[in-house]
Amino acid sequence: MKFSQSQSATRSGPSGSVVSRNLRMNTISNNNNNNNNNHNNIIVSNATLMAPIPHVPQTKKEDNIFSSSKSFTSSKVSKPARSPRRSTVFNRLSVRKSTVPSTLLPAKDWQISDFEMGRKLGKGKFGKVYCVREKRSGFICALKVMNKKELMTYKVEKQFVREILLQANVRHINCLRLYNWFEDDQNVYLILEYANDGELYQLLKKERRFGDVRASCYIAQVAKGLLYLHSKNIIHRDLKPENILLHFDNQIKLSDFGWSVYSPGARRTTMCGTLDYLPPEMVEAKNHGKTVDVWALGILMYEFLVGRPPFEEENSKMTYKRIANVDLRIPNYVSPDAADLIKRLLRYDPDKRINLHDVLVHPWILNNKSRWKDLPTTI
Numbered sequence: 001m002k003f004s005q006s007q008s009a010t011r012s013g014p015s016g017s018v019v020s021r022n023l024r025m026n027t028i029s030n031n032n033n034n035n036n037n038n039h040n041n042i043i044v045s046n047a048t049l050m051a052p053i054p055h056v057p058q059t060k061k062e063d064n065i066f067s068s069s070k071s072f073t074s075s076k077v078s079k080p081a082r083s084p085r086r087s088t089v090f091n092r093l094s095v096r097k098s099t100v101p102s103t104l105l106p107a108k109d110w111q112i113s114d115f116e117m118g119r120k121l122g123k124g125k126f127g128k129v130y131c132v133r134e135k136r137s138g139f140i141c142a143l144k145v146m147n148k149k150e151l152m153t154y155k156v157e158k159q160f161v162r163e164i165l166l167q168a169n170v171r172h173i174n175c176l177r178l179y180n181w182f183e184d185d186q187n188v189y190l191i192l193e194y195a196n197d198g199e200l201y202q203l204l205k206k207e208r209r210f211g212d213v214r215a216s217c218y219i220a221q222v223a224k225g226l227l228y229l230h231s232k233n234i235i236h237r238d239l240k241p242e243n244i245l246l247h248f249d250n251q252i253k254l255s256d257f258g259w260s261v262y263s264p265g266a267r268r269t270t271m272c273g274t275l276d277y278l279p280p281e282m283v284e285a286k287n288h289g290k291t292v293d294v295w296a297l298g299i300l301m302y303e304f305l306v307g308r309p310p311f312e313e314e315n316s317k318m319t320y321k322r323i324a325n326v327d328l329r330i331p332n333y334v335s336p337d338a339a340d341l342i343k344r345l346l347r348y349d350p351d352k353r354i355n356l357h358d359v360l361v362h363p364w365i366l367n368n369k370s371r372w373k374d375l376p377t378t379i
Helices: 032-039 061-067 087-098 148-153 157-167 202-208 212-231 289-306 316-324 336-344 364-371
Strands: 011-014 018-020 115-123 127-134 141-148 178-183 188-192 243-244 252-253
Touching: 115 141, 141 289, 148 157, 148 188, 157 178, 178 289, 188 243, 212 252, 212 336, 212 364, 289 336
Parallel strands: none
Antiparallel strands: 011 018, 115 127, 127 141, 141 188, 178 188, 243 252
């Protein structure tokens, strides 16, 4: 589920060349629907989705979001006269929510009228994301509005349900929080943690590329978020700047769990994610596991330091070829320590890629760590 306004945007690379995002395509094989079988018991084992929204003081910056925008009422989210054909997938999700023990139920059943909506944060094929304020508490969060009919038309409702069930169980400072969800006749709504400074991609586009201090600060946090997800047997599978959000004090949040999968044992076969970030095992249609995220971390690190992905070409065929051959060309201006870590992350053999624990104690991380506190605010 993509809500990035910059998905097909262009930006200038460090040498002034324009880097296209159009090659960032999502792919999926015919066996995608088989990936949902392992999620049926996840939500019952945790109270995560059912927790009431906490109260967090509103900041002046957040207040400006609402004072500078027109008040948003529930009438702006159009409602059909009759409910569209209801997918059995949504039925099962609703039943699962209602059968959780009563002690885990939220303080109330949410509806769109409970929120004052500020500016639109992004839009995608199936809906929009807004910055919202819960009227009673004043709590600031994000609301992801997904159209049911669109989800069913494109046969991605199972993927969307999987996204809800997985993210509901995620509790880590570097992973975007899903507080709750609700629905009406037309839409499904996700109540999400609000990341104050938006997409990391927007900062990268503005800066063109990052220096070692900022890049290492973000890579370390991404590694910590991935370590947590992997400890829960969750593979993210779509790591990229567009799916990383920035909060206060350069804190990052991994977001968009639409391609994520719960994989406690068997290796996966579905080809998915973003072309520039696909590992060799995916482009060669081999089984894959958690190390696809390690590869993606290497691509992300390279893009932070160089301003573009390492295997990007004018056409997808050439990109596939360079990925399969690990045709890695690191510019001379990348520091030796950084180049070493990139090479350790981007290895053809998944089993030979550096462990995420070792990423956090790599010299490139440790030598820059003391300067993270001096980084300026982000956007």
